[in-house]
Amino acid sequence: MKIILFIAAVLMTECNSVRLSALTKPTTTSTPAQMTQPTALVQEMTPPTFVCPESSNTASPVARLRAAMKNSSYTQMNAFFDAFLVFYSDEHLSEEPAAEERRLEYISGWEGSGTAVVADDGAALWVPSADLRRARATVSCLWLVLDQDDPRQPTIAEWIAERRGRSGKVGADARLTSISDWQALATSLQRENLQLVPQSTMLDQLWNEEMDPARRRPEFTRVVAMSHNQEYTGMSWREKVNLVRNELQAVGADAMIVTALDEVAWLLNIRGKDLPYAPLLKAFVLLSLKDVRVYVPPGKLLMPERDALSAYNCFANSNNCTRVNEYGTVYSDLRRAIETKILIPTGGTFQRGASAAIAQSIPQTKRLFQTSPIIYFKAQKNSAEIHGMKKAHLRDAVAMCTVLNYIEKIYLYRIQSIDDRRDA
Structure with a gap:
């Protein structure tokens, strides 16, 4: 025991001497010549400016929409648009629009809900908080993805006002949003001296003229009622x-x-x-x-x-x-x-x-x-509807039991396989 204590004391003495020498060692001051780095080295350390490859693609939906915003044959008016809004829903404000109604997915590549804004010098996409990470992983580098549920993020009107042009007009398809949401947007844009203008043909015309087979508008379903x-x-x-x-x-x-x-x-x-x-x-x-x-x-x-x-x-x-x-x-x-x-x-x-x-x-x-x-x-369900609901619940219960039984069999099979490997 005494030998162990003696070794510990020696080690502590050596450590303290090392610390003391480090503290008392004089520091050398670098001369300006020593601190100056070569120009070539400074240039190597400067990170290169990132340029999105999509920005040079003039055939992309965003580039084509920007060109159409300055083309009277698309805008159907003398004034041009500084920005254009693209909504998610269809003319009936359905929760899940059909493939041929997904204008937001066509313009941005994002298949979920949200609102996109395309301006001359930028493109932004507002999505719900739950979809934020997935949207950022889905869309290209052209898009700035923002959280529509975060009050700290800029609103649509604020984002457009930062890059406003001379006409002060913002286009949007009034068929694809509710009257209350349209009025709220118009009011917020008006505070920024911007005017919300309904334009229901421009984006559809661009989509119908799309030459890329991968982006071409799907045909409307022909299934009869x-x-x-x-x-x-x-x-x-x-x-x-x-x-x-x-x-x-x-x-x-x-x-x-x-x-x-x-x-x-x-x-x-x-x-x-x-x-x-x-x-x-x-x-x-x-x-x-x-x-x-x-x-x-x-x-x-x-x-x-x-x-x-x-x-x-x-x-x-x-x-x-x-x-x-x-x-x-x-x-x-x-x-x-x-x-x-x-x-x-x-x-x-x-x-x-x-x-x-x-x-x-x-x-x-x-x-x-x-x-x-x-x-x-x-x-208010009548007797026929109540009877139909009961039959539907029975079919649903059978389907649910079938799925749970399948999952249970897979689970038991895997447990048995693990036990067999352990016994072997």
């Missing part, structure tokens, strides 16, 4: 129309524009395959006290479905028929509608409401903003 059997709905489309008409009269409206696709499906008892994960038909419905006007792409409603909707029996003063019109004419028809008050659905917990373009198409004196009454009618 089908009538939903009353065995499952419990009510005919006429009964549902009468329910909505009674509600319109109670609030002082003589018409309503139906834009949400699930409400169109419920009202007309019709189903389609125009959205990725929902059996819905892409259509607008203008329901008045006298008739029902459906705006649908060509070829979607065949003779049996038109016959079920009484589209062949329309005559003057008839309120039990459906007039089928071209999908894109809904905006012009709303501008010259003869009705005095048209209910425009507002956003809420379950719906985003009508788009800004729909609201802007209706004369201001005829606008009546209110929650869609169809939401509440849909929530």
Whole structure:
């Protein structure tokens, strides 16, 4: 024991002497000549300026959009755009738009939700916080990805104002955002002396002219709509129309524009395959006290479905028929509608409401903003719908049990394999 203590004392003495010599060692002052580095070495240490390879690609969607912002054949106006906004949704503000409606993915490469802004000297993408890391890993180096839920990040208006040009105009497709979001954007841009201008053709024209096969716009689905059997709905489309008409009269409206696709499906008892994960038909419905006007792409409603909707029996003063019109004419028809008050659905917990373009198409004196009454009618399930829900839950339970059984078998198999290897 004494020998161990003696060795420890010697080691401590040696360590202290080393520390003391290090502290008392005189420091040498470097002369300016010693501190000056060669010019070549300084240049080698300076990091090179990063240049995004995409910035030189004039055929990219961003470059083509920037060129179109300064081209009157695309802007359809004398003034040019300093920036252009690209939204995620479609004309019905669907939660999951179809492939041919994903304009945000075309322009940025980001397949999730968000808002993109393209200016002459930059491009920025605002995404939810949960998608921030994935978005930054997905888009190219052209894009600045910002957290739309972080108040410390610059807003769209602030970001555009930092790189504003001379015209002070910002373009956007008013069909792809709600009236409340459009008004909020317009107000924030106005504070920066910028004007939000609706432009619904420029980006679609660019996408339709895309030459790169990988970026070319997918074709619209040609799957036709089908009538939903009353065995499952419990009510005919006429009964549902009468329910909505009674509600319109109670609030002082003589018409309503139906834009949400699930409400169109419920009202007309019709189903389609125009959205990725929902059996819905892409259509607008203008329901008045006298008739029902459906705006649908060509070829979607065949003779049996038109016959079920009484589209062949329309005559003057008839309120039990459906007039089928071209999908894109809904905006012009709303501008010259003869009705005095048209209910425009507002956003809420379950719906985003009508788009800004729909609201802007209706004369201001005829606008009546209110929650869609169809939401509440849909929530009140009749006996046929309750029976269908129970059957659906049974099928869902069988599917869930099948999956869990499969996972359990895989787990047990792996446990057994581990035990066998240990025994071996």
